[in-house]
Amino acid sequence: MKPPVALTIAGTDPSGGAGTSADLKTFGALGAFGTSVITAVVAQNTQGVAGFEQLAPDFVRLQLENLLADVRVDALKIGMLGDAATIRVVAEVLRGRPARYVVLDPVMVAKSGHRLLAPEAVAALRDELLPLVDLVTPNLPEAADLLGQKEVDDEAGMAAQLASLAHLAPGVLLKGGHADGEESVDLLAIDGATHRLTAPRVTTKNTHGTGCTLSAAIAALRPQRADWVAAVTDAKAYLSEALRRADELEIGHGHGPVHHYHAWW
Ligand SMILES: Nc1ncnc2c1ncn2[C@@H]1O[C@H](COP(=O)(O)OP(=O)(O)O)[C@@H](O)[C@H]1O
Numbered sequence: 001m002k003p004p005v006a007l008t009i010a011g012t013d014p015s016g017g018a019g020t021s022a023d024l025k026t027f028g029a030l031g032a033f034g035t036s037v038i039t040a041v042v043a044q045n046t047q048g049v050a051g052f053e054q055l056a057p058d059f060v061r062l063q064l065e066n067l068l069a070d071v072r073v074d075a076l077k078i079g080m081l082g083d084a085a086t087i088r089v090v091a092e093v094l095r096g097r098p099a100r101y102v103v104l105d106p107v108m109v110a111k112s113g114h115r116l117l118a119p120e121a122v123a124a125l126r127d128e129l130l131p132l133v134d135l136v137t138p139n140l141p142e143a144a145d146l147l148g149q150k151e152v153d154d155e156a157g158m159a160a161q162l163a164s165l166a167h168l169a170p171g172v173l174l175k176g177g178h179a180d181g182e183e184s185v186d187l188l189a190i191d192g193a194t195h196r197l198t199a200p201r202v203t204t205k206n207t208h209g210t211g212c213t214l215s216a217a218i219a220a221l222r223p224q225r226a227d228w229v230a231a232v233t234d235a236k237a238y239l240s241e242a243l244r245r246a247d248e249l250e251i252g253h254g255h256g257p258v259h260h261y262h263a264w265w
């Protein structure tokens with residue numbers, strides 16, 4: 001059987017742990033053929049972000065139109081967009097339904113604290129992009145920003161914000177990686193039902209790119225699974241193993257990347 005084709009629209013990471021690097025490694029490990037469109041070139045390493053150059057929105061459009069004129073894309077993952085003009089270009093392209101499955105990781109701030117989305121672009125992301133995707137995957141700070149509320153840190157608070165976010169997008173995976181506790185709990189709202197997905201919290205400093213990896217894994221797996229619940233469950237299992245194996249790598253001096261292993265090795 002031919003592998004599904006997955007596309008990432010995202011920024012770069014020279015240290016290989018996040019952005020298009022993480023996405024393409026994840027696609028390959030999970031049996032999808034990876035393609036990519038760059039929105040911003042980011043100077044970052046495992047210790048933080050030094051800055052980024054946003055590509056001109058028209059050039060992002062040219063990359064997308066040129067690719068889509070030639071290649072059939074089954075699943076799309078959207079990551080760092082950077083500014084409102086780029087969000088609008090991607091929204092316009094999405095209205096043409098370029099892929100059957102669309103996952104949005106609403107990247108706003110890197111773990112090191114550097115902003116990767118202009119603050120004034122949060123409204124465009126919420127109002128213009130969220131309704132056009134199948135699944136949005138905010139972490140706790142991103143959920144709070146999208147809702148204009150305080151960040152929550154417990155499951156009751158997560159459940160309340162999940163319910164509010166479910167009015168903004170067809171599907172929501174609220175990620176609990178930033179909370180405490182022995183389990184890392186994510187809540188999924190999709191097709192009118194809520195699901196609790198949990199995994200043992202891995203003790204490691206090497207967590208760079210967890211959100212990128214999870215959303216890319218969902219996009220890679222969705223065409224290969226019967227429904228969103230199965231794709232998200234298996235994507236979380238892949239990420240958990242990549243986190244458990246992260247310390248086998250020794251990349252950089254800060255928060256190193258998770259280990260993108262190949263399931264058939
Ligand atoms: N230490 C950890 N152990 C196990 N799972 C984790 C850990 N940290 C994050 N996760 C999981 O990684 C995924 C990304 O979560 P999160 O860190 O909240 O997002 P982001 O990377 O976008 O900030 C979620 O499925 C979350 O539950």
Ligand SMILES: Cc1ncc(COP(=O)(O)OP(=O)(O)O)c(N)n1
Binds near residue numbers: 079112212
């Ligand atoms: C280009 C780019 N996109 C997204 C991120 C944020 O990635 P994330 O998976 O949330 O992990 P951290 O970098 O925050 O550890 C990024 N850094 N770069």
